[in-house]
Amino acid sequence: MKMTRLVLALGLACAAVSAHAEQPALTAMTEDTGVPRTPEQAAVVFEHADLGFKVLPDSKRLEGDATLTFRASAALSKLVVDLDRNYQVSRVEVDGQAVATGGWRNPEGKMSVDLPKPVASGQVVKLRIVYAGQPHVATRAPWDGGFVWAKAPSGEPWIASAVQGEGCDLFWPCIDHPQGEPLLVDQHITVPAPLVAAGNGVAMGMQEKDGWRTWHWRTRDPNTYAIALNIGPYEEMKGEYHSRFGNTIPLRFWHLRGREQQARELFAEFPQVLDFFERNIGPYPFGDEKMGVVETPHLGMEHQTINAYGNDYKKDKYGYDWLLQHEFAHEWFGNQLTNTDWDDMWLHEGFGSYMQPLYLQYLRGDMEYHAALLDQRAALANKFPIVSGKSQTEEAVYNREHGPGLDIYYKGSLMLHSLRSLIGDEAFFASIRRAVYGTDTPKPGQFKPRYVSTRDYIDIVRQVTGKDYGWFFDVYLYRAALPELLAERDATGLSLRWKTPDALPFPLPVDVRVGGNDGPIRTVAMSGGQGHLALAAGETYTLDPHSKLLQRLPHIEAFQRDAEARRQAAESARKK
Template sequence: MIWKAAITLLAAGALAPAAVVSAQDAPEPLHERTALTDLPLEGARAAMQLEHVTLSISVNPQSRQIAGDASYRVLAEDTLDELVFDLDPRFAVRGVSVAGEQLDDGRWTSAEGLLTIHLAEPLLSGAPIDVRITYDGAPHVARNAPWEGGFVWSETPEGKPWIATAVQGEGCDLIWPCIDHSSKQIGTLDLIVSVPKGLVAAGNGRLIGTRDDGDRTVFHWQARDPSNYGIALQIAPYEVARRDYDSRFGNAIPMMFFYLPGKEEGANRLLGEMSDQIAFMEDRFGPYPFADEKVGVAETPLLGMEHQTILAYGNGYPREAYGHDQLLQHELAHEWFANQLRHATINHMWMPEGITTWTQPLYLEHVRGTMFYDAEMWRLRQRVWSRVPLVPPEGDLPDYNDREAKWGDDIYFKGAWIMHTLRYLVGEQALFPALTRLTYGNSNPVPGETKPISRTTHDFRLILEDITAQDLRWFFDAYFYQADLPRLAVKRDGRTLTMDWITPSPFPFAMPVEVRIDGRNRTLMMEGGHGELTLPAADTHFLIDPGNRILKHDAAIEAWQNRDSRD
């Protein structure tokens, strides 16, 4: 997801095309359960695996309604007496069948955000079963997509329907019956979308074909391993810019940009930018994960979202001083960190968001030099709040939009700064191989042989410790599981300079500290969180952390952040 608080900070002028967005009806509040994603898995939801989904959706722009027909191949991971799907209760369930048998209404219930199907006999562990659900209704209208998600019913400048979905914060149950949890993977997806003739439905994966259906057109897309929230509807009178990207791994990757009429020049320019960005990402981290399908982008009336192989782009094709479109680069990087590397639960959402945000200054360093990297890191540092732990305890659901806690900022900016500090601590020779192993599950990923992998912060620590042969519990506890940033207490007594790290962590914070003395840098190893050195003279000027590589408490930034709350 694109970060909300930094639109003006990092992408000045990069506004969603509000002039073409029609007024939205005031959306009704979501049901309490439906408004949340990653609620604890229990019962049947914990023991169901969706091996295959065929999701057919007919979209009616005039009435702002959809009709869905969803077929599933469900694999039981434990003995089941019932099947349970998450589904927004504003949808009416019209029919349910199991193993080809149409069920009477008494065999299933749809209430309180859950569709429960009672089985005639237990489904044994390891056994598959076929399920079909038909439903329809007016889906939830997004209040402020993509941060407060749902459907966006808009119009192009010519008055044609322009529709998009974004449901990362609320979950897939805003669109279709699903298991709304990050850990639940889908094997394969057939997405079949029916739209009024003249419109195009851009979808996940590969386009299998289109067909006429009276005054409508049906688009059939097929995808492997899609994430729940990455399945999206993006509909407009699109035209398509195409080219192939020749990967350094020897394979050709199809690229498709679905743009509104009149935007061909911008779409082709961004395809060129994306080619350079793919080359950078493949060099640093590994092969593009979905090369067998496509690199896809669709112009949308919402700002952006990392929908798998069909990224939402609503930045308006600006010319930026960076030399490339920052928003599109962010969303493209999510194909590696969000769609390939997935957080096991929302509590570890910093991983895809923070690492992706860090790729932005990294890419700037690659194309523009060190000054651009440092300048971007300074911009990001101003948005680190650290009021709550970056990784909340399992079972506690963090609120992305909590304006006081600002966890929704920290998963981007604090996450990026932790990566920046790790680069200083362990070095690139350890960090980049660790990220490759974290992302693909091995150190030598091969195109066509990669599958998405779900990870936790603990997984990341174990991989780094294996590569570096260091115990990094002190680092991970201080930065991920404690709210307060480490503080460096510095004391000068004549020629003696002492430093002590102060954190609420039970582990001594052993972060080495560089000190610049008379133009030369010296590193204190800070064993046990303490360090001491002798200055050449009592009045010698010194500078702590001259490269600004360590994420630590900064009184000046804190005062600046709190400037509006002063009396």
Template sequence: MRVSILALAIAACFAVPAAAQTEAADATQSPPLAPRTADSGLPLTAAQEATGLPYLDLRLKVDPDTKTISGDARYTIDALAPLDTFEVDLDPRFTVTSVTVDGAAAQWEADAGRLLIPLGKALSTGDSAKVAIQWNGSPYVAKRPPWEGGFMWDKTEDGSPWIATAIQMNGCDVFWPCIDYPTKEIARLDSAITVPEGLVAAGNGTFAGSETNDGWTTWKWSARSPNTYAVALNIGPYDVYEDTYQSRFGNSIPLYFWYLPGNGEQAKTLMEEMKTYLDFFEDMIGPYPFGDEKVGLVETPHLGMEHQTINAYGAKFKPTPLGYDTLAQHEFSHEWFANQLTNSQPNDMWLHEGLGTYMQPLFQQWRDGEAAYLAAIVSQRASLINKSPVVPAEPISTSFYLDEDAGWGRDIYSKGSQIAHTLRGLIGDEAFFSSIRRLVYGRVDPRPGNFVPQFADTNDFQRIASEQSGEDLGWFFDAYLRQAALPTLIEDRDGNKLSLTWQTEGGTPFPMPIEVQVGDKTMVADMSSGSTVIDLGSDDAHYVIDPMAKVLRYSPYIARWQGWMVEQQEKAKKAKENAKTAD
């Protein structure tokens, strides 16, 4: 999603912008979302499972004065199995004014956030139909964008409308009728966004022209296979910076940055950085997945989001001590890990966020060397919570992300990154990066034009990594992803003998080898049985376990610090409550 925590020291760089905080206050005027609309990734119905989505012509009119929208969604649907009903999700605050099936007026039933549209006939597998839905109303206003998302009706410093959407947690049904599930991408989305003349609507995919009539301008875009939550509105009095990147794969990629007037030099500087990110990703992972469309950035009143080919950027060009824009780089990572590779169910969101977060330390290694990489890796470890498995056993939806007690919505970032780091150290660079390429592109030799969007889960990644490494890695994925607690290494020294034993939460096998430095020599301890005994050579020999921080494991030092932090927070909370009572 929006940002990775590389170090506690730079966490302040990622605070919610003032504009977003203002919008949160306005959100109190927006009635709460219906339970179904508030959640994304709920189980598909049989009819939704059976529905293919080859095409959508999506037309939206956005009125800043009334803070309303009206829309016309013209679907072509395919029957993946016998089908007699088209079921889509849509926020019930909207009024549906018309539905047609193959051009004829049709009935529909609104059911607490879902529209059920009888097709008037039974489609056999492979048959198609055209369904059009018209709706209008006042969309939900985001409470705490982008975390708790929706619409943002903001204004620039000169009072011009500045509008954006961010809907990862709530889903696409917050403002358009869709099947709100990761695998239900639309093969081709043509969008037409109508806004008051003088405003620009920067959209997903390739620009297809604009036209102005009676004080309104319609901006047209065409995108292939957009991730459903990555379809976004970005509207403002934008200027645009244009550039081109010559890919190492031989293709030329257009670059665009829609920025607010006055920010041209900063936009140009950041776009130069984007070229460096492109070179890094194409070198380490593979070709930019949407090179036939564009690399796009747009300034937004919220912090950021990985909207496909039009990444939202709201970090206000703040410098960081790392020497690059960590927000822009993280969101850009999601073009690979979210938009090209999409998790096939919400439980596997770490494939987006964890692998995307790992791209920041990896970028520092690529650009600055080993010391920068290890510093970034070590700095992530203090933020891990380890209360919930990274991949929960039971089906979840995106609402689990916001559960502070569970902590899952935080661990899928840095813990996911740490797991990637440890896996790389275990199986080596060749097997690791070939596994990542297969996961992202469906093949180890991606080139522009020879791959399609991928859907995958953790089991797929386990299978791929096992095949590429030639090892059964079930124990690794079980210990790190399907259990909450980190593996613990028990140390017991008796004179010159050091006993090491792994313990896991579920008592599952964990044959993770680990380095032990004794004096100026480093050995690899064979832990294939889960334990070993090492001869240190003398009773007073000094040793260091895992001197290069290759293995993610439980740290009593971090646990103690985290406990202390909780105590300080509780004390501060009580002091605030007492002060309030005294007043």
């Protein structure tokens, strides 16, 4: 999701066309995502979205024809969907009957349609909307959402959507909220021949007529922002993965022409990444569809079964393609497990970020695991809690000026590392499986995507361990400042005390190594947030020798202050 890398220092591997200065402004309703659903939106089950898109590269125009099927869970007199008001709506139908112009309205991007007659609970109603216009152009995809109109190196149109930050309503009528997932989506994507449209889910066929190709894709239970358009002069790479759970998973990679060698090297990583996740977490959630990746003119995004990849085939200092691995993590933490609210976004990004050091531990051992965690530790801001406890929009969570920003990635990851150290691997991974699948023993085809909140996960940890760890999550998730471990020598040894925000209880045990590097390790119980270890006079000690604890570290803060000072000095020098 909104892929970030420490301080977003990566450049985009992109030949994107910049946004038109004259493009109409988005309304506040459309620009934001995760605004609470209206009563009408909360009172429907979104059963099916049948989406027709005709993409016209020359005019950067989109023609849409969407039929949305809802089942009412309460009586309804109108339907409400989200759609950018900058589109021109030419026709609205309810159950096949045209709705007069006065029967629908879309002043701010939340479109209301009056029903010809009330719909009772349990009844099905179909809403069709035909619309057209120029979709909002992303100025800096994927961080600023919209369409990317680019050119492939060979000159053909290369087009992608990336709408996580602003939402699905940038290009199709939807319920723009994490809990607005449709149960089934069909996409009919019409593009100039011979371009390819790689889509979510399963390929249902392609028809070509009069110089146009229409690609049909079908997927189940997608995140609303996961529906994506990816169009270009693609070549398709195919393979299969024989899962440890007995099923066979199709592997697909759509890459640009002329990049086959680089594409083969990346494609070779697919089975290893799959094995890591299936071994540590559980079955790939969409194995009956595909593991799909498509090369894009922006950095990346976790579009369910068709993850956007724009990392230009670069491996990082750890020797793997971090973007491929991170986006694929979101098939579990984002697409299978979906946050109930943007306030719970750490469940996507924190777990997704922890999968990277964990993957390095799987590949090469503990040194790179701890090195990757240290990279994350150096990036923490700790200015805002990563969970507020109240409903939030995407912008409120990701904007680090007034929200947690990158901390939902890295503080979430480091908190999970400490939780794993506290409760042990067996309970830790059992808690993840139960959160992701709803069971400790998931099997392909025997689970469905789930909505999970922060409180749900805290309850799951309690169920798995038989202990209440609310104190742990209260400090790490619901407070901004990190706990500080205070150590003081006394006449008989070492006194330890946790200093926490709001003086919250925090009985987190502390390991102490006595003597040199080969000295014994003693675990100090911290009942009441305090503990004591007997030490001989003059004996040396090392606190937390295996770096289990997420805690305040003054030397990290000093490093951050120095780095910020140097950044500001360099910025001032550039302006002179």
